[in-house]
Amino acid sequence: MANPTIVKLIIFLLLPAVIYSQNSTFENETLINLLSDDISNGAGIYTNLYDVAFVNSTTGYLVSDRGLYYKTIDGGLNWSKHNLPVKIKLNSISINNEIIHIVSDSGYYFRKHLNDSSWNYFKVDESLPVNLTKVEFVNTHHGIISSTSGKYYISSNSGLNWSIHTNITGNYNFQIFDSLTIFAAGSDFRISTNKGQNWSNKFIASSEMINSISFVNRNLGFLCGENDKVYKTTNGGDNWLIYTIDNQTTQPKSLIKIKFLNEVFGVCLGKGGRIYFTFNSGLTWKRYNNINDEYLVNFAIPDKRRFITIGMNGIIRYSNNIFSSAPIYSISGKVKYSNDSQNVSDGYVIAFHYDYVSKVTTVIDSTGINFDGSYILNNLRIDTCRIVAYPNSKIKNDFIPTYYPSTLFWSVAERIFPVANMTDVNVMVFRDENSVGASSISGIVYTNLLSNPIENVRIIAKKGNSHLKFSYSGSGGEYSLIDIPAGNYRIYFDKIGFKNDSITVNLFDNQHLVGINFNMNNVASDVENILIPVDYKLYQNYPNPFNPKTKIKFDIYKHSDISLSIYDVTGRLIENLIENNLPAGTYTLEWDASAYPSGVYFYKLKVENYSDIKKMILIK
Structure with a gap:
């Protein structure tokens, strides 16, 4: 890559964000009010709601006053009431790998597994009374708690113990990104790369208070704060763009929470119940409601369909169609054999997105392959995606699952970013030769920890330029390639979210090789492609x-x-x-x-x- 002299500058830009619409509302929105206590005359007392978190698209939890929390198992339409052992104001909840973490006023921390019936709880700091304002866990082990005292607390063992830190003072919001990296924002913005022991101050040319953080990866991050400002960095906080999200509102100019689900789709909540969405990485924002509800204080996005806002007086606003006005595009093309360009006549095509932070693969759309090899995916919204063609497993496989444009490996597949309908996105697949022999290869596929077998790894046997056989690993990681001819093989292992790799095996007639085991490594959480280009x-x-x-x-x-x-x-x-x-x-x-x-x-x-x-x- 060329290495021109680079002068590092602090960039300060005030950019007015475009607001497409001021008066749209959520489709299929439902207004819910939760009662905290029933009383004898049949009336009730509305409860205040402070935070919400979801385990998956259907199961979620709310925290409230007096030790009350609520649970839903239908995505947020209905909620059941539960009590913690201490009747106190609950401020924040985080759920990671089926462990629930809650913090409250007076310094209490509550913890339990989803399947446990009772809670473990204690004060994280006995030295002085302190209100704990937010808890966040990035994985099973690593979490952080912020407080009103200026102290913050870090755990590396799933909340069983907490270390007290006073390295920075003031009221900061934190985002713990991985086991070492923490972002902090308040009167300024800081980064720690050693579990909060030391902090580097990243200059932002603004003196206004920052209220919320959302980093998608180590480089791309967003902040929001007073005077309706949104801050965006693409280089880990070294430089910032500053946008005014709404110049037209007469409501209080303060943004209280921002959250990005991926590189392009984000949500911002402002005072007065104002909600804004972006579909292009914060370049423009769209206001999605015209309500004036000063009681809304928080939100959650259980999946790419549901959106839930919560607030004072038990208010829950539930929508199950948040993408209703996002543009929808199509991708079409043909699936052909790579060796002779003949049309494939059966199978199916999938568009998917892999999130390197959550390590979740989302199927965006799927369709069948027509007799003439054509396909069309009709339901693609603005997001990066990869395309893969699969054979019909109910019929004899005649090609290897292949990624667009023509590769066996997900990590080197071209990513498509639809900004309009796309045609001629042709997938050139590799024939499965289905050669018959009397030999076999078998073994187990593990993660980098030998105790963890991996299922659904695709194993491909390639001999020269011919792809002779493929199979998938079972629930115990076991695989077998049977009835294959003798020869010198390259065995490839591929699974979305893992680094693909291969081994060489020399196979003789009537030989049955067993114990050909293999270790696969996860891709790094902050790497978007294993084969990253070396330049623009x-x-x-x-x-x-x-x-x-x-x-x-x-x-x-x-x-x-x-x-x-x-x-x-x-x-x-x-x-x-x-x-x-x-x-x-x-x-x-x-x-x-x-x-x-x-x-x-x-x-x-x-x-x-x-x-x-x-x-x-x-x-x-």
């Missing part, structure tokens, strides 16, 4: 010349704000294909030039201090 790069479009659609491919080697624009032969800007923040990786976009005449056009990629322009020809 803009490729030549294909096809070229074209009519009327062409694909444009580019590489980015780190999280960056990028733009890809189209110009006519006079240099006039005619279309912006994308303006967004994207993680490191290789991307493909499609341009539809149906509305433009034949001629020479140029496309320009601009990212940080890099730009490149290439020529393309439209012939109609």
